Amino acid sequence: MSAKRKSRGVISAYLFLTPAILGLIFYTFLPIIAVVGMGLTQWDALKAPKYIGLGNFAELFTNDMFFVRSVTSTLYFALFTVVLGTAYAFAVALLLNQRIAGRGLFRSIFFLPYIVPSIGAAIVWAWMYEANFGVINFVLNSIGLDKVHWLGDEATATPALGIMTIWGFGNYIVIYLAGLQGIPKTYLEAVEIDGGNTWHKFRHITLPLLSPVIFFNILMSIIANLQVFVPAMSITKGAPNGSTLYMVYYIFKQGFWNNRFGYASAVSLIFFAFIAVVTALIFVSSRNLLFFEGE
């Protein structure tokens, strides 16, 4: 290839990449730098920003009782949702991977909640959770249990929103099912020939082969669920007593309702650091658990 043609190739490549590079600059790098800068200012409503050093952070950790609550409730929501949701998705996928009639139909049924508008889902779930007239308490009542104040009680609000969110985990069911169906039958038969039972097959073939898939999906669902917003915004408004005041909702409130843009940026920055630490921890802790084919 001639030098002239090669340099024209470089120019074309950058032209094709221009939109994506602009996106990285204007939607990732500059905003991150801006979050750091804005976090050091007091920037209220239409007034000009004023540099206040670490003032926002001092206020967050010493004078804002809702902030710490916001961090812990976000972590609780994400852990609850990802741990139980992964177990649920994997269990349903294992079930659908058996010899089962109408697998395609079942797959559609479990998948559908994933693509439904989250506000619509939130509205009907809130009504099902309703303490006095809700159908969930009716079911509890009819098997002899007491009614639960699902959304009005600090102890149950996050689990209730978590269960609603797990209902939407249909994407993971489809992914795990595809992963299970991709496991070569010969591997499983080899275990049988060696006298292994169902548990052995699961423990020594299924789980190791799928571990990279499970890891990747747990990572993505933790990042997604730490950013929970819609349930808090549309159902609980952060109540009761800050137990559903998840961080994105808190950023949104401080920024767009209270017009405290500097303060909201400080929360965003801590939120970013928080997600980065969680992501790093998952990467480090998983290093020994994963099995990669061909390694």
Place this chain on the structure above:
Amino acid sequence: MTMRTRTDFIITAIAALLGLACIFPFFWMLRSSFMNNIEIYQYPPRLLPSIWRGDNYPAALSIFPFGRYFINTLTIAIPSVTGTLLTSTMAAYALARFEFPFKRLIFTLVITSMLMPSTVTIIPIFKGWVALHLADGYVPLIVPAFLGGGAFNIFLCRQFLMTIPKDLDEAATIDGAGRIRILAQILLPLIKPVLISIGLFTFIIYWNDVLGPLIYISRNAQNTISQGLANMRAGFGTDYRAIMAASCMSVAPAVALYFVGQKYFIEGIVLSGLKS
């Protein structure tokens, strides 16, 4: 019944029970949308309406102008799907077919930005649009789609483009085709199923988006469906028959789209979870 068929039967029965629980919220929404408020608030709850009242739908439409919200939502979603498909395939083509300085760096940055939580930067990005005097309207919601269309989509297209033999490009070059033509007329048709999946999922993401419209759309006449529904719940919180009817109307297009594009939805989601 043999041992084998009995186990199969039990497994199917468990799946059926779980499946029923899973569609129950849809059923509850639909059944409530045909009741009056007295029946909705009845306890113990009744399974079906005494008479199926269709008049909740016109009643809902008087406070929830579905047609307008529908068009508003499409006004955001259609350009966004276009921008996503256009700019993500462009970037993927460069990364799959060209050698250029900083290629590895750019690819690494794209991959890393997949882990980047987008909600962290909502405040400075909003302030940026305010500075440009464009913070109230559709522009801030559509523009990001034209800036690469999401790291994940770039990655997915690149992976698929890499599987196509380069001989094809070279043959076309000899025949006098330019690079844009090679991409548009030779490569993209070969990865059409992936593009359809990306298009459908992008559409659903914009259809369901709540946070974006809440930040950037203040005028009621410009509201999206999800936003309109959220406002309706905030404003008419106890008129459940109308809210349930409006909820059904907002859910129906997504469900319909799923059944039309079922194959691509399933394949797309499998790719997103397994391909990496």
